[in-house]
Amino acid sequence: MISKEELDALAEAITRSVLARLESExxxxxACSCHGMASSHCPNLIRGLVDGGAERLGLxxxxxxxxxxxxxxxxxxxxxxxxTESQIRKLxxxxxxxxxxxxxxxxxxxxxAARLLRGTEVGVCTVVGFPLGANTSDVKIYETxxxxxxxxxxxxxxxxxxxxxxxxxxxxxxxxLGVVCCTKEAGALSKVIIETxxxxxxxxxxxSTLAAAAGADFVKTSxxxxxxxxxxxxxxxxxxxxxxxxxxxxxxxxxxxxxxxxMVKAGATRIGASAGVRIVQEAGAKxxxxxxxx
Numbered sequence: 001m002i003s004k005e006e007l008d009a010l011a012e013a014i015t016r017s018v019l020a021r022l023e024s025e026x027x028x029x030x031a032c033s034c035h036g037m038a039s040s041h042c043p044n045l046i047r048g049l050v051d052g053g054a055e056r057l058g059l060x061x062x063x064x065x066x067x068x069x070x071x072x073x074x075x076x077x078x079x080x081x082x083x084t085e086s087q088i089r090k091l092x093x094x095x096x097x098x099x100x101x102x103x104x105x106x107x108x109x110x111x112x113a114a115r116l117l118r119g120t121e122v123g124v125c126t127v128v129g130f131p132l133g134a135n136t137s138d139v140k141i142y143e144t145x146x147x148x149x150x151x152x153x154x155x156x157x158x159x160x161x162x163x164x165x166x167x168x169x170x171x172x173x174x175x176x177l178g179v180v181c182c183t184k185e186a187g188a189l190s191k192v193i194i195e196t197x198x199x200x201x202x203x204x205x206x207x208s209t210l211a212a213a214a215g216a217d218f219v220k221t222s223x224x225x226x227x228x229x230x231x232x233x234x235x236x237x238x239x240x241x242x243x244x245x246x247x248x249x250x251x252x253x254x255x256x257x258x259x260x261x262x263m264v265k266a267g268a269t270r271i272g273a274s275a276g277v278r279i280v281q282e283a284g285a286k287x288x289x290x291x292x293x294x
Contacts, residue, residue: 114151229253239267
């Protein structure tokens with residue numbers, strides 16, 4: 001097993017390399033006049049496609065459920081602590097109607113959602129170590145196994161943010177790895193929430209690197225309960241760090257089709273949103289048909 005010192009040195013080397021690359025790219029690339037961001041990420045480039053009902057948006061490679069349309073990229077989310085059974089039932093109904101990738105719900109609702117969505121193409125996503133990430137690793141593993149037993153097909157786990165900021169990278173990676181091993185055994189997907197709003201740029205790079213090293217399927221921006229949500233800049237950075245083979249989930253503050261399109265353009269392959277219905281309606285996305293398959 002790699003030592004803590006070797007892991008720290010590797011993280012530092014990757015961080016320096018990515019920062020140097022970013023600096024050179026920023027110096028070479030002009031900003032668009034309309035948004036003040038890199039011209040290659042200007043949302044106007046794809047806004048017309050989304051508003052016109054485009055079913056494919058030139059996505060980066062990454063694990064996701066099959067089918068077509070923007071809806072297949074959305075985790076239809078309800079994580080409020082006061083969510084009721086009737087609201088969860090409505091969430092599942094909307095997810096099936098619009099062909100969303102999953103419903104993303106608190107663990108207590110997984111068994112109900114799995115039953116309601118049986119026979120559909122909608123997966124059941126739940127959260128682990130949520131929303132602070134400060135649970136011990138053995139508790140996160142238990143949460144994961146119980147959620148998988150109840151019918152979850154995707155697990156969104158929160159990293160140990162305090163350990164990351166303390167530069168205990170071995171602990172962060174082993175914490176992620178415990179959850180990832182459980183999901184791989186069950187044939188489920190894992191997403192690692194790094195809570196970008198609490199991190200500086202170097203910490204975002206290191207967190208994304210550690211998630212990739214642990215074999216996670218996705219790295220995810222935010223819980224939606226932190227001081228900020230997904231940004232184009234963070235998604236772009238995460239894509240540059242993890243490359244093309246890993247999924248990226250943009251979550252927190254994505255409430256309309258234009259914002260969703262900006263995240264996709266930046267490299268997101270999954271969108272976490274409570275406004276999923278509004279997003280697909282604005283984008284003109286078609287509900288999934290019975291011929292859509294995984």
